[in-house]
Amino acid sequence: MIAVARLAILVGIAGLIPFIAMIAGLFSMPQHSVALVGYFYLYSAGILAFMAGVYWPIAMQLDNCCYPVSPLITMLLSQVFFVSAGIGLLLPTSGQILLYTIAYLALYLVDARWMRVYWPAWYLRLRLLLTSVVVVCQLSVATWFLLLPAH
Numbered sequence: 001m002i003a004v005a006r007l008a009i010l011v012g013i014a015g016l017i018p019f020i021a022m023i024a025g026l027f028s029m030p031q032h033s034v035a036l037v038g039y040f041y042l043y044s045a046g047i048l049a050f051m052a053g054v055y056w057p058i059a060m061q062l063d064n065c066c067y068p069v070s071p072l073i074t075m076l077l078s079q080v081f082f083v084s085a086g087i088g089l090l091l092p093t094s095g096q097i098l099l100y101t102i103a104y105l106a107l108y109l110v111d112a113r114w115m116r117v118y119w120p121a122w123y124l125r126l127r128l129l130l131t132s133v134v135v136v137c138q139l140s141v142a143t144w145f146l147l148l149p150a151h
Contacts, residue, residue, distance in 0.1 A: 005120070005122050005123075008123065008126065009122075009126055012126050012129075012130050013130075015047060015130070016130065016133050016134070018039075018043050019040070019043065019044075019133065019134055019137040020133070020137065022036050022037075022039055022040040022043070022137075022141075023040075023137050023140050023141065026140075026141070026144050033144065033148065037093060037141060037144070037145065040137075040141055041088065041089065041093070041096045041100065041141075042089065044085075044088070044096075044100045044104075044134075044138070045085040045086065045088055045089050045100075046085070047134075048081060048082075048084065048085040048088075048100065048103055048104065048107070049081070049082050049085040049086070051081065051107055052077075052078045052079075052080075052081030052082040052085065052107070053078065053082070054078075055074045055075065055077050055078035055081075055115075056074075056075065056078050058074050058115070058118050059071040059072075059074035059075045059078070069114050069115070074115075077110060081103060081106075081107055084099060084103050085103070087099070088100055088103070093145055094145070097138065097141065097142040097145060100138055101135060101138040101139065101142070104131055104134050104135055104138065105131070105135060107131070108127055108128065108131040111124065111127055112124060112127075112128075
C-alpha cells in the first residue's frame with residue numbers, strides 16, 4: 001500500500017507535466033502557439049478549480065469552530081478561487097496571464113498563512129514546489145505572449 005504523502009507527491013509532480021509540456025511546445029512548435037496557450041490556460045483553470053475544492057472538506061470538519069478561520073470563510077475562499085478559475089477562461093490572454101499568476105500565488109499564500117494548521121508539513125513543502133513551478137510556467141507563457149509580434 002502506498003502512503004498518502006508519496007501518492008500526493010507523485011500526483012502533484014505528474015500534474016506539472018502538462019504545464020511544462022505546453023511551455024516546451026511553445027518553443028518547439030511555435031506555429032501552434034495560439035492553441036498551446038489556450039490549452040495552457042484551460043489546464044490552469046482546471047487545476048485552480050481542483051485546488052479550490054480542498055477547502056470544502058475542511059469547512060465541513062470545522063462545523064461550529066472558528067479557529068483559525070471559520071467554515072464560512074473557508075467555503076468562501078473555495079468559491080473565490082473556483083469562480084476565478086472559470087472567469088479566467090472568459091478573459092483575453094492578457095487577462096488570463098494576470099489572473100492565473102495572481103490566483104496561484106494567492107492560493108499558496110492562503111494555505112501557508114491561514115490554512116497551515118490543517119496541512120502536514122510535507123504538504124506545504126510540496127505546495128511550495130508545485131506553486132513555484134506553476135508560477136514560473138505562468139510567467140513563461142506571459143513572456144512568450146508579450147514577445148509575440150502579433151497576438
